[in-house]
Amino acid sequence: MKKLLLAFAAASLLAAAEPADWLISARYVVTMDNARRVIEHGAVAVRGERIVAVGSKADLEKRYTPAQRLDRGAAILAPGLIDTHTHAPMSLFRGIADDMRLQEWLEKFIFPAEAKNVTADFVHWGTLLACLEMSLSGTTTYTDMYYFEEVIAEATKQAGLRAVLGQTVIGFPVPDAKTPQEGLARTERFLQRYRNDPLIVPAPAPHAIYTTSDDVIRSARALANKYNVPMLIHLSETRKENDDALAKRKMTPTAVLESIGALAGRTLGAHGVWLTDADLGILKRRGTGLAHCPSSNSKLASGVARVPAILQAGIAMGLGTDGFAGSNNDANLFEEMDLAAKLQKVTTLDPRALPAAQVFEMATLGGARALGLEKEIGSLEPGKRADLIAVGIGSPHATPLYHVVPQLVYALKGSDVSDVMVNGKWLIRDRGHLTLDAPGILKKAQEYRNRIAASVGLPTR
Secondary structure (H helix, E strand, O other), rough: OOHHHHOOOOOOOOHHHHEEEEEEEEEEEEEOOOOOOEEEEEEEEEEOOEEEEEEEEEHHHHHHHEEEEEEEEEEEEEEEEEEEEEEEHHHHOOOEEHHHHHHHHHHHHHOOOOOOOOHHHHHHHHHHHHHHHHOOEEEEEEEEEEOOOHHHHHHHHOOOOEEEEEEEEOOEEEEEEOOHHHHHEEEEEHHHHHOOOOOEEEEEEOOOOOOOHHHHHHHHHHHHOOOOHHHHEEEOOHHHHHHHHHHHOOOOHHHHHOOOOOOOEEEEEEEEEEOHHHHHHHHHHHHOOOOOOHHHHHHHOOOOOOOHHHOOOOEEEEEOOOOOOOOOOOHHHHHHHHHHHHHHHHOOOOOOOOOOOHHHHHOHHHHHHHHHOOOOOOOOOOEEEEEEEEOOOOHHHOOOOOOHHHHHOOOOOHHEEEEEEEEEEEEEEEOOOOOOOOHHHHHHHHHHHHHHHHHHHOOOO
């Protein structure tokens, strides 16, 4: 009789359990919820594209009957990382010109190389290479500014990543538009095509105040507001940019954008290295988000953004890689977290400046806030998109482990990421890519390397 009662009770519990597509468990779950819970022996239940529950493994095992399970005992489950600024197709220019200042790098190397090489096919393969790299190191959402953005969107969807994609508008002929007006028309077509896409947020992206006229920036702002999407723009990246604006217009770049109405709507400014206190006041009032790119700003000697002051001002700031072509050379947000924290400590001479918990928030929920996507991504919470990563903790550099979030920031690497899910679908399992043909992409990238090298006078292989 006792056995019968136990069997009946077990059957009743099973009948009461809710269905789920996946129950994913690990030694630790870093939620980034309001309480910033780190759950030991935790789990995440996923149904369709969304998270339905986060809690202890024992509790979720009782509450859900999953179709499939993944148990990563020696791992940390965390929200997918969010790259708030990069130029994905430029992966094919990786390391083409190093160790120089931004203006020299752009004008003598990048702009000429782009003029000779950038086509829709270049953009397709460069994006696939970038998506392969980003997903393998735990990035689940990235923010792009480039050309042929509709091609980038399709390659990104092929990879299965989430992205905010900015169609660049600039004041001189570029590969996909001969005039700014043509660029704006292309931008509106792009916004119309992707505005309801589950993975892609389209955006207008006027390059910067020093390459794009006020009228064109205003037109880009109007498009962003019309379609309820963010506008992306480079902002106060270098001292020269600020000095030139002050000399010519008696205003900082932020003040210029404010004076022309360009910040009246969702905006993401990339870099923000040379922002004044007055600039911070403007950005706070306007709800403008920022992307901090520590590797790029260091490598190009652009300066060090005042991240603690920016965050203290209540401005949403994420991390960006700005990668590949000489400004960084890779797209690894684990490196950006580590460097972002250490740069602030050494420049302020305060080891408490930008602690690990704060910089990990920048790479997740803070990046989501900067993009206006915090209701959808950035944390592991019921109702949010199922964008998550598993990070292994069994390697020598991960052992021993005393504090989970500092270990993620200061010890763990992009190569420790074993599994990646975006929108409820697995992109990476056991370090293997499920959506992309890695050998084929690498082969094509090498072919492009030789073509690009010949076009700029470098040795071919």
